Amino acid sequence: MENSELIHLIRQVLDNKVSKSELALIADKETRLLVQKIYFMGMEKRIAYSSLNDLRINYDKMVNALSCSIRLLQLYDHPMPLADACQCALQVIGREMDFQNGSIFLPDQGRLRLVATYRREDRVAKAVEGSGDEVPTFAFGEGVTGWVAQYREIAFVTDVEKDKRFAPRRDARVMVGSLVSVPLISGDELLGAMNFSHPNTSYFSEGDMRIFHVLGEFVSYFLDHTYYINQLIESHPANLVPNGMADAVEQRVNSLIPRVQRASAHINAGIDPELGDDIQSLLEEIVELRQMLKRDKG
Structure with missing residues (x-):
């Protein structure tokens, strides 16, 4: 195989325009092994890139879901x-x-x-x-x-x-x-x-299904608490809602907002090795807020 033909073939392989079965038909053993190695290296690179892109998309969706949860928490005590x-x-x-x-x-x-x-x-x-x-x-x-x-x-x-x-x-x-x-x-x-x-x-x-499921839990708490607040107002119109718990929740929620913004910035700039830990910490904060609200209702 001439050098020009080999270079053209390698370019075809790198552009993913040649199948594995086609490479197996190359008569010269050394050339075939070389081109097959390049083919598999390119395939591994594409798989790695696809996995990294999926990971980035999932992190992006998780941060968006956390943002939704925080906004719902901010509306918690609005009748x-x-x-x-x-x-x-x-x-x-x-x-x-x-x-x-x-x-x-x-x-x-x-x-x-x-x-x-x-x-x-x-x-x-x-x-x-x-x-x-x-x-x-x-x-x-x-x-x-x-x-x-x-x-x-x-x-x-x-x-x-x-x-x-x-x-x-x-x-x-x-x-x-x-x-x-x-x-x-x-x-x-x-x-x-x-x-x-x-x-x-x-x-x-x-x-997506798992993220929507988590959002469903927050919406459930939001609707249940809204019903609870409405019942409280109907029962005690002169004393609408105790402020202690609302103030505590608002303070915690406000502390989470810049952290979600930082996580979003990390995603926009590229995958950050500390991003997973940051999101896990945010999730723990959200869970703790939910437990606070459940204790307050009980």
Whole structure:
């Protein structure tokens, strides 16, 4: 093989334009071994780059999820109707997380009623108004949302057409190809179900599913605490909310914000070896805040 031909072949290998089976056909043994070695080195480099890119994306999503959690904590002691709280939760999540459409269903007279939606094209969450047949509902066990509410388990659907649980609706307002549906639970009580969808199939990964599951826990606490605050206001209108716990939570939340910003800066600048420890520390802080709020409610 001439040098010019060899150089051309190596360039083809580096550009991933030659298959392994094609390289096996090279007659000269030394040339074949050399080019195969270059081929495998290039493949290892592409795999390493892909893994590093996946890691960076997952860290980015984790930081965004933490940002959502902090914003929800900042709204913890703001009294509002439960439907408005659902709208607020979707607005917060929509600013940070990657999905096309979102929705929250709450139990109502033995069914699940749509109370809030988020559409990426509008970039705003909306409360669903109306009554009776004007508002989409699901029976428990009906569709993916009803299944999630009945079994209180997360549903990860990569292709809705291949999932028997998915029930197409005539009143559907968005195209759904893939879906993550999360139960909203507080203790033994079902608060509702939260859905995130995209028109494309296989859009969400298992990592996305786990992150949405964690966000579902925060939204559950947020809705449960909102209900608790509303009940407290109705019972004691002259003394709205004890300030001690709210002040403590606000102080802790404010201390977390610059750390999340630093983590985001690390991601934007490239993978930092201390990033994993920083995110783990942030997660521990969030867990401790949740425990504080649960003790306060108890």
